Amino acid sequence: MLFFLINFLLLIFFYIFAFKLINEIYMGKKQHLKINGIEIGKEELKKRFTDYNNLYFNGELNECNFSFFSKNITYLGWYCSKNDKNDNPKDKIWIGTCVKWDDESLKQIMIHEMVHMYVYRIKKCKFDGLFGHGKRFRQKCKQIKNDYGVDALTLPKVEFIDKKNSPKLWERIFLLLFDR
Ligand SMILES: [Zn+2]
Numbered sequence: 624m625l626f627f628l629i630n631f632l633l634l635i636f637f638y639i640f641a642f643k644l645i646n647e648i649y650m651g652k653k654q655h656l657k658i659n660g661i662e663i664g665k666e667e668l669k670k671r672f673t674d675y676n677n678l679y680f681n682g683e684l685n686e687c688n689f690s691f692f693s694k695n696i697t698y699l700g701w702y703c704s705k706n707d708k709n710d711n712p713k714d715k716i717w718i719g720t721c722v723k724w725d726d727e728s729l730k731q732i733m734i735h736e737m738v739h740m741y742v743y744r745i746k747k748c749k750f751d752g753l754f755g756h757g758k759r760f761r762q763k764c765k766q767i768k769n770d771y772g773v774d775a776l777t778l779p780k781v782e783f784i785d786k787k788n789s790p791k792l793w794e795r796i797f798l799l800l801f802d803r
Pocket residue numbers: 735739754755756
C-alpha cells in the first residue's frame with residue numbers, strides 16, 4: 624500500500640514539474656530581447672546568425688531559427704538540433720532573457736551555440752563530452768579565438784536581471800570541475 628502511495632505521489636510531482644517546465648518554455652516564450660534597452664527580434668538574430676556563419680564558419684552551417692527562454696529560465700543559450708519530416712535540418716537556438724545583454728556578450732553566446740551546431744552538423748558528432756564541450760567543441764572555439772579573437776568557450780560575464788537567479792557558488796564549482 625505504502626509503495627503505491629509513494630509511486631502515486633512521485634507521479635504527481637513529476638506531472639507538476641513537467642507542466643511547469645513546459646509552461647516556462649512555451650507559454651513564457653517572448654518575441655524579443657533587450658540590448659541596452661533596445662528591443663531585438665528573432666529576425667535580427669537570424670541576420671546576425673548569417674553574418675557570423677559567413678565570418679566564422681565559412682557559411683557551412685544550415686539555417687537556424689531562434690526562440691527566447693522566459694526570464695525565469697536561467698540558461699543563457701541552448702542549441703537544439705531537429706530535423707523536419709523530410710529529414711531537412713530545422714535547428715533552433717534558444718537565447719535566455721534572464722540577463723542584461725549587450726552586443727558583445729550576445730555575440731559570444733550566439734557563437735558558442737553555433738559551435739555546438741557545427742560539432743553536431745558539420746563534424747557529425749552526436750556526443751562531444753559532458754555538456755557537449757568536448758574535444759571537437761574546444762578545438763573549434765580555439766580556432767575562432769586564434770583567428771578572430773572571439774572567445775566562445777568561456778561564458779560571457781553578464782549581469783542577471785533578477786539577482787537571485789545568478790549562479791550559486793556550488794553551481795560555479797560544479798561547472799568549473801565538470802564542464803570541460
Ligand atoms: Zn555549451
